[in-house]
Amino acid sequence: MNERRITYREALREGLLEALRTDERVLLIGEDVGRYGGTYAVSKGFFDMFGADRIRDAPLSESGFVGAGIGAAIGGLRPIVEIMTVNFSLLALDQIVNNAATLLHMSGGQYNVPVVIRMTTGAGRQLAAQHSHSLEGWFAHIPGLRIVTPATLEDARGMLWTALDDPDPVLIFEHAMLLNREDAIDDEVGAVDLDHAVIRRPGRDVSLITYGGMLFKCLDAADILFNEGIDAEVLDLRSLRPLDESAIIASVRRTGRAVIVDEGWRSGSLAGEISARLMEQAFYDLACPVARVCTAEIPIPYPTHLEQAALPQIDDIVAACLEMFHDQ
Amino acid sequence: MSEKIHLDHDHAHHLMKAMLRIRRFEEKCAELYSGGKIRGFLHLYIGEEAVAVGVMEAIGPQDTVVATYREHGQALARGVPMTAVMAEMYGKVEGCCRGRGGSMHIFDRERQFLGGNAIVAGGLPVAVGLAMAHKQLGRNAIAVCFFGDGAVAEGEFHESMNLASLWDLPVLFVCENNLYAMGSAIERVQAEPELHKKAAGYAMVAERVDGMDVIAVEAAARRAAETVRTSGKPYFLECRTYRFRAHSMFDPELYREKAEVEVHRQRDPLTVFPAFMKECHLANDDDIARFEDEVARELDEAVAFAEAGHWEPIADLARDLYRRETL
Ligand SMILES: Cc1ncc(C[n+]2csc(CCOP(=O)(O)OP(=O)(O)O)c2C)c(N)n1
Numbered sequence: 001m002n003e004r005r006i007t008y009r010e011a012l013r014e015g016l017l018e019a020l021r022t023d024e025r026v027l028l029i030g031e032d033v034g035r036y037g038g039t040y041a042v043s044k045g046f047f048d049m050f051g052a053d054r055i056r057d058a059p060l061s062e063s064g065f066v067g068a069g070i071g072a073a074i075g076g077l078r079p080i081v082e083i084m085t086v087n088f089s090l091l092a093l094d095q096i097v098n099n100a101a102t103l104l105h106m107s108g109g110q111y112n113v114p115v116v117i118r119m120t121t122g123a124g125r126q127l128a129a130q131h132s133h134s135l136e137g138w139f140a141h142i143p144g145l146r147i148v149t150p151a152t153l154e155d156a157r158g159m160l161w162t163a164l165d166d167p168d169p170v171l172i173f174e175h176a177m178l179l180n181r182e183d184a185i186d187d188e189v190g191a192v193d194l195d196h197a198v199i200r201r202p203g204r205d206v207s208l209i210t211y212g213g214m215l216f217k218c219l220d221a222a223d224i225l226f227n228e229g230i231d232a233e234v235l236d237l238r239s240l241r242p243l244d245e246s247a248i249i250a251s252v253r254r255t256g257r258a259v260i261v262d263e264g265w266r267s268g269s270l271a272g273e274i275s276a277r278l279m280e281q282a283f284y285d286l287a288c289p290v291a292r293v294c295t296a297e298i299p300i301p302y303p304t305h306l307e308q309a310a311l312p313q314i315d316d317i318v319a320a321c322l323e324m325f326h327d328q
Numbered sequence: 329m330s331e332k333i334h335l336d337h338d339h340a341h342h343l344m345k346a347m348l349r350i351r352r353f354e355e356k357c358a359e360l361y362s363g364g365k366i367r368g369f370l371h372l373y374i375g376e377e378a379v380a381v382g383v384m385e386a387i388g389p390q391d392t393v394v395a396t397y398r399e400h401g402q403a404l405a406r407g408v409p410m411t412a413v414m415a416e417m418y419g420k421v422e423g424c425c426r427g428r429g430g431s432m433h434i435f436d437r438e439r440q441f442l443g444g445n446a447i448v449a450g451g452l453p454v455a456v457g458l459a460m461a462h463k464q465l466g467r468n469a470i471a472v473c474f475f476g477d478g479a480v481a482e483g484e485f486h487e488s489m490n491l492a493s494l495w496d497l498p499v500l501f502v503c504e505n506n507l508y509a510m511g512s513a514i515e516r517v518q519a520e521p522e523l524h525k526k527a528a529g530y531a532m533v534a535e536r537v538d539g540m541d542v543i544a545v546e547a548a549a550r551r552a553a554e555t556v557r558t559s560g561k562p563y564f565l566e567c568r569t570y571r572f573r574a575h576s577m578f579d580p581e582l583y584r585e586k587a588e589v590e591v592h593r594q595r596d597p598l599t600v601f602p603a604f605m606k607e608c609h610l611a612n613d614d615d616i617a618r619f620e621d622e623v624a625r626e627l628d629e630a631v632a633f634a635e636a637g638h639w640e641p642i643a644d645l646a647r648d649l650y651r652r653e654t655l
Contacts, residue, residue: 071457
């Protein structure tokens, strides 16, 4: 085993680099991915390495270049389309929802769309409401798409590989607050499985069900809870569509308690969906009602104290868990 | 009639029959719709046949065609079998998309036909991407994209024109300007109703042609497709045409006078072209009668095929949602 310490950003970059080197059909399309070096510096230097055809700087036209990525994928290329942030993906909703997700079905199985669309998501950098939302749950509503949310370095590097091998459209949501996070990575780890949730911390007393940027807050919360005598399990969903329902149910059957931690807003959220599934399938295994820790129902504010107050925090997660035991 | 291409006997007959197949097919569809055999939205192409036929003559089997929801004409002209199109209209599993799409979503991978987009302008970015793949994978193929005048007001139209021109991509944009987007007459919704001028603003060759004249369309489309193929750059062809029927079967057509439609009917390609052929001794009444017979037989066969088709079992409902699971 050969371990190194790198950042999430570097892991994303390594995944991209390897994909571009291995397969001539792979190209990166997006605003400022080339000469600028990528808004988050993920593709810095790639333009010189691979040229303008494979590192394609797109004009500001999200619907146009996402649709072009879809067409290119149908035509035999393996495009990776980068959208600066999930907020801007709304301009490309038509292409993602009406074309990428539907063409296979409407064509009776003739045209699959092997496009990979990456975008940053999440708040925490005081970028205010139009740059901070977490809308991955919306996309997870759409049949025909695959939605993945890498939280660890291995996933950040490996999910791209798996996504490129997938004959269907895959959307990768990369949390902006993870970009500078440094950790150890095992060089042996390559492509990762996109379908299964992973227990990042086993525990017996309560299941913290989460994904993406909230994973590390949950792990920290679990440490605090442990000192309080509560052994929390942390389940990283990794894929929001399809949801690994059996992993969720199995974890909750073991622990008897569930707290869902989701940076999306609570109303109509993925947390709501998971909660409903627990009700349908694990109701009699639950020792107490399911709890949700979500973002406050407001557009994300600019001032840091308000932004932080809006987001799910470690203390909120701890409090939600403690309450479950307190009430008993 | 334009004289720009050499029109021999066989070619004239071929064009005539291709237009007649579309016309009779769609008349039959309207009838079947009233009889409840075909449901959903049905947008007829009647009056616009010369555009699909002229353009398809100009392109090769390796080229990809992107169309809209008014695409039966393009599909038939492209060579999608009438039986498969009709079965699709019925929603039968023998249809070209297993009945999953219906009238608005006709696809045929073998014939590089991915028409059937019901989102106005939604196909344009896809055509740009297909052209990108053709170019980058070194294929001698172009992407042909049909869309109406209504699409020109959408952002995706402008984004696509910019991308195709900026990136030098081989796309032939075919604007079927039938002067209406549903009930909106072009002057009421376009600040610049001369649509080819908009394309010219994206630094590409843009041309306007009489879309009721099949020879003129074919000549222009040949020139355009050839230019796209050799230059690798996009080209905009505006075909001025007219639909004689309502926008869809639900449309009571309150927005235009019957008299206006009558004026345009004088230009009906299915009367003008046969008259021209007779005048030039390229065809006689017997030939025309023979075409009618042949088309009628093909149509009967298509209807019988669709009638005899099967409903997809409900057990297959979730089929073709993801390719990976079916691999
Ligand atoms: C994005 C979008 N908006 C609205 C509609 C509803 N609609 C269907 S057809 C149509 C008119 C389109 O006109 P045009 O592009 O000129 O094509 P034509 O019907 O004349 O062939 C409209 C508004 C739609 N399908 N898609």
